[in-house]
Amino acid sequence: MQLSVWTYEGPPHVGAMRVATAMEGVHYLLHSPQGDTYADLLFTMIERRSKRPPVTYTTFQARDLGKDTSQLFQTAALDVVERFKPDAMLVGASCTAELIQDDPAGLIENMGLPIPVIPLELPSYQRKEHWGAAETFYQIVRHLADKDRRPSDKSKRRPLVNLLGPTALGFRHRDDILEISGLLDKLGIDINVTAPLGANVADIAKLGEADFNIVLYPETGDLASDYLKREFGQPAVRTVPIGVGATQDFIREVAALADVDPEPMLAEGLSRLSWWSRSIDSNYLTGKRVFIFGDATHAVAAARVASEELGFKVVGLGCYNREYAREIRAAAKLYGVEPLITDDHLAVETAIQEAQPELVLGTQMERHIAKRFSIPCTVISSPVHVQDFPARFSPQMGFEGANVIFDSWVHPLVMGLEEHLLTMFRDDFEFNDGAGASHLGPGHSAPAKQPELVEPANDTEAVWSDEATRELKKIPFFVRGKARRNTEMFAAEQGVSTIELATLYEAKAHYAR
Amino acid sequence: MNAIAPLSAANAVDCAPVLKERGQREVFCGLTGIIWLHRKMQDAFFLVVGSRTCAHLLQSAAGVMIFAEPRFATAIMEERDLAGLADANEELDRIVDQLLARRPEIKSLFLVGSCPSEVIKLDLSKAAQRLGAKHAPHVRILNYSGSGIETTFTEGEDACLASLVPIMPSLAANAPKNLIVVGSLPDIVEDQFRRLFAELGITNVASLPERAVADLPGVGPNTRFLLAQPFLGDTAQALEERGAVRLDALFPFGVEGTTNWLHAAAAEFGVADSHFDAVLRPYQDRATTALAHQRARLEGRSIFFMPDSQLEVPLARFLANELGMRLVEVGTPYLHRRHLAQELAALPAGVMLSEGQDVDKQLDRVRAAKPDLTVCGLGLANPLEAEGLSTKWAIELVFSPIHGFDQAGDLAELFARPLRRRDVLRV
Numbered sequence: 017m018q019l020s021v022w023t024y025e026g027p028p029h030v031g032a033m034r035v036a037t038a039m040e041g042v043h044y045l046l047h048s049p050q051g052d053t054y055a056d057l058l059f060t061m062i063e064r065r066s067k068r069p070p071v072t073y074t075t076f077q078a079r080d081l082g083k084d085t086s087q088l089f090q091t092a093a094l095d096v097v098e099r100f101k102p103d104a105m106l107v108g109a110s111c112t113a114e115l116i117q118d119d120p121a122g123l124i125e126n127m128g129l130p131i132p133v134i135p136l137e138l139p140s141y142q143r144k145e146h147w148g149a150a151e152t153f154y155q156i157v158r159h160l161a162d163k164d165r166r167p168s169d170k171s172k173r174r175p176l177v178n179l180l181g182p183t184a185l186g187f188r189h190r191d192d193i194l195e196i197s198g199l200l201d202k203l204g205i206d207i208n209v210t211a212p213l214g215a216n217v218a219d220i221a222k223l224g225e226a227d228f229n230i231v232l233y234p235e236t237g238d239l240a241s242d243y244l245k246r247e248f249g250q251p252a253v254r255t256v257p258i259g260v261g262a263t264q265d266f267i268r269e270v271a272a273l274a275d276v277d278p279e280p281m282l283a284e285g286l287s288r289l290s291w292w293s294r295s296i297d298s299n300y301l302t303g304k305r306v307f308i309f310g311d312a313t314h315a316v317a318a319a320r321v322a323s324e325e326l327g328f329k330v331v332g333l334g335c336y337n338r339e340y341a342r343e344i345r346a347a348a349k350l351y352g353v354e355p356l357i358t359d360d361h362l363a364v365e366t367a368i369q370e371a372q373p374e375l376v377l378g379t380q381m382e383r384h385i386a387k388r389f390s391i392p393c394t395v396i397s398s399p400v401h402v403q404d405f406p407a408r409f410s411p412q413m414g415f416e417g418a419n420v421i422f423d424s425w426v427h428p429l430v431m432g433l434e435e436h437l438l439t440m441f442r443d444d445f446e447f448n449d450g451a452g453a454s455h456l457g458p459g460h461s462a463p464a465k466q467p468e469l470v471e472p473a474n475d476t477e478a479v480w481s482d483e484a485t486r487e488l489k490k491i492p493f494f495v496r497g498k499a500r501r502n503t504e505m506f507a508a509e510q511g512v513s514t515i516e517l518a519t520l521y522e523a524k525a526h527y528a529r
Numbered sequence: 530m531n532a533i534a535p536l537s538a539a540n541a542v543d544c545a546p547v548l549k550e551r552g553q554r555e556v557f558c559g560l561t562g563i564i565w566l567h568r569k570m571q572d573a574f575f576l577v578v579g580s581r582t583c584a585h586l587l588q589s590a591a592g593v594m595i596f597a598e599p600r601f602a603t604a605i606m607e608e609r610d611l612a613g614l615a616d617a618n619e620e621l622d623r624i625v626d627q628l629l630a631r632r633p634e635i636k637s638l639f640l641v642g643s644c645p646s647e648v649i650k651l652d653l654s655k656a657a658q659r660l661g662a663k664h665a666p667h668v669r670i671l672n673y674s675g676s677g678i679e680t681t682f683t684e685g686e687d688a689c690l691a692s693l694v695p696i697m698p699s700l701a702a703n704a705p706k707n708l709i710v711v712g713s714l715p716d717i718v719e720d721q722f723r724r725l726f727a728e729l730g731i732t733n734v735a736s737l738p739e740r741a742v743a744d745l746p747g748v749g750p751n752t753r754f755l756l757a758q759p760f761l762g763d764t765a766q767a768l769e770e771r772g773a774v775r776l777d778a779l780f781p782f783g784v785e786g787t788t789n790w791l792h793a794a795a796a797e798f799g800v801a802d803s804h805f806d807a808v809l810r811p812y813q814d815r816a817t818t819a820l821a822h823q824r825a826r827l828e829g830r831s832i833f834f835m836p837d838s839q840l841e842v843p844l845a846r847f848l849a850n851e852l853g854m855r856l857v858e859v860g861t862p863y864l865h866r867r868h869l870a871q872e873l874a875a876l877p878a879g880v881m882l883s884e885g886q887d888v889d890k891q892l893d894r895v896r897a898a899k900p901d902l903t904v905c906g907l908g909l910a911n912p913l914e915a916e917g918l919s920t921k922w923a924i925e926l927v928f929s930p931i932h933g934f935d936q937a938g939d940l941a942e943l944f945a946r947p948l949r950r951r952d953v954l955r956v
Contacts, residue, residue, distance in 0.1 A: 017578075017604045017620040019627055026585040049644045051558025051677030054586045056908030066915030068908065075554045078678040081648070092553070099889055111580035112644035112678070115611070140580060141608045362598070 022381055024336035024359050024399055028138035028148025029110045030055050035152040035236075036106055037069040037184035040216040042156070043102035044071045047089050047113035047120050062402050063185055072096050076113075086118045090127060097129055103217040104160060105129070106152065108136035132217070134159045144359075146235040146311065146337055149183055153212050154239035160217055163247065165224035175205045175274035178226040178244075180252075181237025182213035187314065187398040189213055191411035192232060196257065199414050203267065204276050212236075224248045228273045232256065232413065234313050235337060257413045258317035259325055259421065260287045286415035289422045293326055301426065307332035307373035309356065309364055309382050310397025312340030314412070316347045318377050318396050321421055323351060332356060332371040334364065336379075361385070372498060375429060380404070392428035478507040480515045487517055502527045547864060552887025555906050556837060556862055557924075558677030559685025560643065561590045565928060566689055567600045569713040572636040572741040575601040576628060577675070578621060578653060579643030590924075600635070602628065606645055617651055618659075625660050629668055636667075637742035639689065642674035669696070669742065681862040683760040683838045683927065686713060690737055693745060694767035697737075700749030707733040708794055709746050709773070711764060712757035715930040716740070722781075722933060725791060728808045731798045737764070748773050753797050755790060757781060757932060759872070760839035762865050779871050781932045782940060783847035784816045789871070812934040819938025820851055826945045828853035833900035835909065836860040836886050837923035842872045844904075844926065844940075849877050852941055856880045857900045860891065902944060919947045 029046060036044040037059050046052065053073050059065045074092045076085045096105060107120045121135030134155050138148045167176065179196065182189035193210055200207060208226035209219045229244055229252040231237040241252045251273060257266035264282055271278035292298065306328040308318045312335035322328040334356025335344045341357045348355035356367050361381045368376060368385055376386040376393040380401045386393035395404055396412070411417040480488070484503075491499050499520075506523035507515050560583055563575045577583045584603035591599075604624045610617045621640075629635060640653045640660075653672040661670040673692040675685040690711065700707065708731055710722060719736055726734045735746030737754075752773035756765060759780050769775060778793035779786040788809060795805045832854050834841040841861040848854040856876070860883040866873070883891070888909075895903055895918065903913055903920045910920040921944055931940040 017606055017610055017617075017624050019602055019624050020581075020584050020605050021598060021602045022588050023581060023584045023605075025581075027581040029582075030585065049558070049677040050554050050556060050681060051560070051586065051644070052582065053553075053555045053906075053908055054557055054561075054589055056555070057906070058589060060909070060911040061907050064911060066912060068912045073553050075552070076678065078647070078676075081678070095889075111582045112648055115645055115648045139608070140582070141606060141611060144581065 020360075022361050024361070024379065024381065025145035026055070026058075027111055027140050028143045028145060028151070029108060029136075029140065030058070031145040031148025031150070031236075032106060032108060032136055032138060032152040033059070033069055033071055034145070034149050034183040034185050035156065035212045036071060037065070038182065038212040038214070039156075040214065041103035042070060042106060042217065043096050043100050043104075044069075044106040044108070045089075045093055045096050045120075045124075046071055046073050046108060046110055047085075047118060048073045048075070048110035049112045050075050050077060052110050052112075059184055062400060063405055064402070065184070069184075070100065070102070072100075074113075076116075081116060085113075085116060086123055089118060089120060089123055093124060093127060093129065097131065102131060104132040104134060104156075106134050106136055106156070108138055109140075111140035114140050132159060144337070147339060149236040150239045153180075153183075153236060154243055156212070156220060157223060157240045158243055160220040161223045161244070161247070162221040163224065165222050166248070167225055167227050170227070173206070175276065176208045176226045177205055177270070177274070178208050178223055178229045178250075179210040180229050180231050180241050181233030181235070182210065183233070183236050184213070185398070185400060186213075186233065186236075187396075187400055187404060188410060188412045188417075189233070190405075191409050192413040192417065194409070195411040195414035195416050196230075196232065199257075199263075199267070199281075200270070203271060203274070203278065203281060205270065205274050211240075224250075226250060228252065230270065235311055235340065256313055256317050258314070258417060259321035260289050260415070260418045261324055262317060262320060263287070263414055263418065287418040289325060289415075289418040292419075292422050298327075298426075301429075302327045304328045304375055304429070305331045305371070305373045306375045306377060307368050307371050307382075308396070309334045309336070309368075309376075309378040311335055311337050312343045314397035315377075316343050319347050319351060321418070322377070322425075325418070326422070326425065328375070331373050332367055334358065334367070372501075375425065377425065394425050394428055478504055478512060478515050481517070483517045484515045484520050487520055499524070546882075548881065548883040550883060550885045550887045550890065552885075553889065554681070554862070554886045555835070555888040555908055556886070557590060557682040557906070558586070558644070559675035559680025559682065559688060560586060560641065560677075561682055562675065562685030562689060563587060563601045563641065564591050566686060566713060566738075569716075569740065570637070570738050570742050571600075572634075572743055573600065573639060574628070574632060574635040574637070575639045575641055576625070577601070577603040577641045577643055578646045578651065579603055579606065579641075580645045581605050583643045583645075598632075600632075606649075611649060614649070614651060617649070618656060621651075621656055622660060622663075625664075625670075629664060637669045637671060638664075639692070640670065640672040641689075642672065642676055642679075644676045644678050647674060647676050647678060671696070671742075683758070683840075684763075684863070686758070687761045687763050690761060691763040691767045693738060693742070694748070694764065694771060697745045697771070698747040699771075700747040700752060702750050704747070704749050704751050705733060706751045706753065706798065707735065707747065708798065709735050709737050709748070709752060709754040709768070710757050711737045711754050711768070712761055713738055714757055714932055718930045718932045718936060721935055725808070725812070725933075726794065729791070729795055729798075729800050729805060731794060731800065737768075753794070755794055756868060758840070759843055759865065759868060760863075762868065765868065775868075777871060779846070779875060780843040782843050783851045783937050784813050784820070784934065785850055785875075786843060786847060787816070787932070787934050787937070788813065809934075816934040816937040820941055823938065823941035823945045824852050826948060827941065829855065830901035830948065831855040831857050831898070832944070833857040833895055833898060833903045834859045834861070835888075835891060835895075835903065835905040835923070836862040836883070837904070837906055838927050839863060839865070840926055841904070842869050842876070842882075845880070846872050846875050847940070848944065849880075850875065851937075852944075854944075857898045858883055858891075858894060860884075860886065862886070902947060904944075919951050921947055 059069045074088050107124050124133050229241050231241045231254050244250045253269050255266045257263040267278045306322045315335050319330050330351040333348045336359040345355045365385045377396045379397050383393045503523040642653050657670045657672040673688040748771045750772035776793040779789040781787040781790040845859040858881045864884045913920050930936050
């Protein structure tokens with residue numbers, strides 16, 4: 017057993033729902049007890065989808081157990097075919113149905129339904145949501161991709177690719193697809209199929225016609241892509257185009273496989289991020305301490321952008337999906353930090369507290385953690401909340417994605433010029449600590465006012481002298497907490513009992529970076 | 530306004546045939562009750578013994594992850610826990626130790642059963658005894674089932690409160706008469722009712738649950754109780770088994786329901802009708818004024834209840850009788866005929882009632898009837914809105930203060946707001 021308060025991932029059948037809901041004409045028959053329908057609201061409320069997810073829950077109850085749960089399942093299967101007339105049906109069990117061992121796959125096989133039926137084996141007590149999505153997509157591809165379809169004569173057409181991995185409830189998948197499709201079109205490359213998001217059964221059948229695959233979301237697309245490589249010999253691009261550098265790498269890699277010239281596009285300098293980051297206002301971003309946590313793909317991509325494109329210092333890097341721990345470990349090595357691979361949000365909280373970042377890039381979980389610590393935060397990965405489905409076009413990928421990233425990561429920080437002004441006018445009667453952090457107003461993630469100095473912040477015996485206290489108050493409030501913590505930590509290490517003016521500055525020198 | 534004399538259950542003519550349906554249900558399981566129960570009982574922790582799905586449900590139903598470390602969690606079973614029950618019990622003990630070490634302020638711990646724990650027959654009542662002995666006297670360990678195979682949504686609260694009844698202190702046969710209001714109510718509503726009872730002269734009043742499990746009220750043959758919620762069948766039965774007597778009444782929604790509910794207690798506790806009328810009049814007038822604002826908007830509009838919380842029948846009665854709404858269909862997950870006898874009698878004649886659900890068939894009926902307002906779960910609301918139908922999230926009726934005189938206007942407003950919004954929008 018594992019004690020869990022909040023979870024980063026749902027059970028694997030929710031992953032299957034993300035795939036089924038993303039597609040057209042596919043229905044998912046889920047053998048499950050009453051209550052599992054809660055998952056519908058993820059799609060209708062968080063993503064504001066206007067249709068119910070195409071999922072039928074058999075809804076067995078205690079009195080059905082040991083009697084007619086399998087009958088219930090078969091009746092439901094017939095109802096699905098009659099009512100929804102899907103082009104294909106996924107069948108599987110949720111965690112409870114897995115325990116009663118009704119064998120949905122076997123039951124359905126004997127029914128001779130007039131549509132393709134794809135049985136899913138998603139072990140609920142071992143696996144989680146992302147894996148469930150990947151496995152479901154893979155099974156769909158394995159069952160429905162027509163093995164006789166191959167790319168047509170290359171000389172008579174533009175290069176053709178499949179975009180793999182986007183699902184329902186994905187972090188900015190909707191906009192990423194649009195951005196990357198535009199980019200590929202500009203490169204002179206056509207899209208054969210985007211899947212699962214928006215694909216139907218006929219689309220899946222023709223996957224083999226593409227020259228190669230682009231895996232935008234490895235967590236959900238890798239298994240299918242590996243299969244397509246084995247079955248159709250299609251190579252795959254796995255560079256995830258998040259950030260300017262990664263987008264450029266992506267373009268080169270895609271262009272090489274498609275045999276087109278990437279240079280005109282690369283020369284165009286399509287992202288504003290590069291100049292925005294080089295402009296002098298961004299000087300103050302240098303060395304800002306950033307803590308990054310999310311799914312491995314988004315976390316690794318964010319670390320590169322943070323480090324190379326914004327000049328931040330990565331002070332923490334981790335992911336919750338163990339399946340991609342290797343990628344995180346490799347990246348963590350690059351930035352000289354300990355990789356954090358855990359799905360325990362309390363461990364993440366502790367790590368954030370210890371790293372003392374000035375910005376947190378994470379999921380909705382880290383947003384809440386950061387809020388409590390009064391650290392600015394931007395969400396970069398699922399699990400998602402309603403705010404992660406903005407009305408405006410807001411991709412993470414491609415050049416426009418890089419622009420979005422610059423804005424959404426930098427805006428929560430106190431602005432550079434403002435930082436100077438705060439220092440300059442700290443004793444000004446209307447521009448002081450009490451006047452609020454910025455134009456952002458209360459309730460925003462800007463640092464909260466630090467409590468007055470009464471007790472030491474840490475459990476140390478050190479007492480602040482009056483002079484040191486006065487000096488501490490002159491330090492801008494948004495870094496004062498850290499100055500105080502560092503000074504007290506330094507005092508404790510040095511065995512100093514009274515913090516004098518000198519102790520404050522010695523500590524400052526000690527912790528200078 | 531005069532007090533409404535309690536209707537006798539004998540008058541309760543079954544209004545219409547009840548359509549009983551069986552099929553896919555679009556409802557929450559009983560675990561969901563933890564979301565409001567843990568806010569109510571502030572010394573309690575709820576540990577679900579279940580799967581990742583249970584944990585995911587709780588955080589999805591809670592909507593946002595607001596609390597630093599909420600007083601609920603899930604012991605997620607893994608592959609090795611399924612191998613043998615001995616191991617599962619050992620694991621549970623380890624988890625409870627870990628939890629209690631981390632949260633020393635917890636005084637009561639509910640072990641909450643789930644679908645998987647019940648299917649593998651993990652005996653949580655034994656576990657509660659075993660762990661209770663180990664952690665006594667610091668922590669009291671209780672258990673109930675919130676599983677979807679046993680409970681629908683609000684039935685989780687019923688199971689939780691029923692689990693508290695056996696540990697309520699016993700009151701002697703000669704103890705003074707006491708009144709217990711049963712059902713978790715928002716603190717503000719609970720306090721309003723306490724003030725009203727005090728004004729009426731009924732002072733020996735307690736609640737189940739109280740704000741701390743440690744403060745459970747006593748129960749005995751002189752205990753009378755009022756159900757504040759219509760979904761507390763098992764809790765009522767458990768109280769009756771301990772000698773308490775249920776006061777039959779309408780449920781306290783709207784002026785009619787609240788008056789009738791209070792009157793049941795007043796009559797039992799010997800409050801003179803003249804005093805009752807005098808005390809209630811200002812509250813009734815205030816509520817009537819508040820309702821008048823919404824009546825113009827709701828009168829004559831049709832409403833369809835999908836089954837959700839078992840609040841459907843009393844709310845339908847309120848909307849029909851006090852706001853003039855037309856009831857198309859009143860669906861409820863379970864119809865407790867005895868507790869709802871007066872409610873059913875007070876419904877307009879010929880109302881279509883349905884019990885249980887086959888969601889697709891019911892949606893067909895919604896589409897055919899095109900009601901002005903459909904009360905439904907979160908999974909259905911946006912899809913119906915997209916089809917051009919106005920909806921009210923049923924779950925808001927469970928989370929919001931809606932009982933009593935001073936909330937009557939707010940309750941009506943919950944139904945009026947979606948209609949007003951539709952009128953206002955020009956996009």
